[in-house]
Amino acid sequence: MRDTRESRLLLVLLVSVAFALITMDIRSGDNSPLDGAREAAASVFGPVEEGVAGAVDPVANAISAVRESGDRRTRISELERENAELRQQLGSEEHRDSRIEQLDEMLRTAGAGQYGIVGAQVIAIGAAQGFSWTVTIDAGSEDGLTRDMTVLNGDGLVGRVTTVGPGTATVLLANDPGFTVGTRLEGSEELGLATGRGDNTLDVQLINQQARVQEGDRMVTFGSEENRPFVPGVPVGEVVNVERSTGDLTRTVQVQPYVAFTQLDLVGVVVEPPRDNPRDSVLPPRPEDEARNEEQERDGDAGADADADADAGAADGGGEDDDPATRS
Incomplete structure (x- = not known):
């Protein structure tokens, strides 16, 4: 108690x-x-x-860890986003540079052949009107296009216009099995008919069975009456295979087109034909010709430098003779 x-x-x-x-x-x-x-x-x-x-209190620790981990993930996400933006920017610049190069090459080709062209972009590919190799371009009748016009790019012949709408047109590509164009061999002037095979080569039937042809020979379009559907002189491709003559009336060769039909972007539609046949002038220089031209340019530059040095030496010598102090 x-x-x-x-x-x-x-x-x-x-x-x-x-x-x-x-x-x-x-x-x-x-x-x-x-x-x-x-x-x-x-x-x-x-x-x-x-x-x-x-x-x-492990819960509090877990919350803290999640918070810190979340901060790291946020930073990682930011870095990944910045990296993606940089890649997109670089990709855009590469695409822009590629298109500028395509445009330059196409203008060079058009200028060499004196073709008046309307530029267009390929906006769709696929079957149209039953054709297996076609593309749709973003130019049409409002831009002066009509059916049966030649289509080219900086590499050469792309195809011909088949249908025309107000703002678009369909182009049948040269590698389509239903496509045929008259050709002419560079130099020898041998004529033929080129037909698409649905792949990356063309079959060309030379009219002269005895025509002398070899791998590496180049072809251009012969041209059509009134320049429809084909203007003359557009580069077509190079011979990659020559079949032996079998007694047929014609001789067949395989030609590798200059144009990559699966990589089309910018094209030009010929709305004004050349005044004169450009013949072989639109063909690109051969690699050996380019090397020869570069060598000649280097020799010319070296000769010009030597002449400049000689002139400078003569000027210096003349100056010494004219010096009054030297004469005395």
Whole structure:
């Protein structure tokens, strides 16, 4: 009984002291005399509390880890986005440079043949009106196009216009099995008829069975009456295979077209034919001719430099002779 009374008295005393301390701390505000004791206790028990909290609160740790991981993922996403943007920019620049090169080559071809052209872009491919090798271009009657016009690009013959709408037109490609064009061999003037095979080669039937032809020989379009559907002189391709004569009235050779029909982008439709037949002038220079021309240019530059050095030396020598101090 006594122990119970003493315990109660001790409990009341402790509660009273605690209440008094709390009251003192609240009334003192920031200048509480208990701040020192509180800081000392925090320094002693703080690390223990953090360790215990970390051990007993894995959820908080997981949330923190997810938050940090999320920040890293956000940064990684930003870097990936920046990388994609750079790649897209580089791709756009490469595409732009490619189109500029295509346009330059097409204008060179048109200029060499004196063809008046309307530029267009391939906007669709596939079967049209039963044709297996056709493309649709974004130019039509509003741009001056009509049926049976020659279509080319910087490499050579692409095909001919078959149908025309106000703003679009369909082009039958030269590799279509239903496509036929008159050809002429460079130099020998041998005539033939080229027909598409549905792949990357053309069959050319030479009219002269005894025609002398070999691999590497080049062909251009012969031209049609009133330049429809084909104007003359457009590069067609190079001979890659020569079949032996079998006694037929004609001789067949295989020709590799200059144009890559699966990589068409910019094309030109000939709306004004040349005044004169360009014959072989539109064909690109042969590699050996280019090398020879480059060598001649280098020799010419070297000769010009030597002449310039000689003239400079003569000028210096003449100046010394005319110097009054030298004469004296």
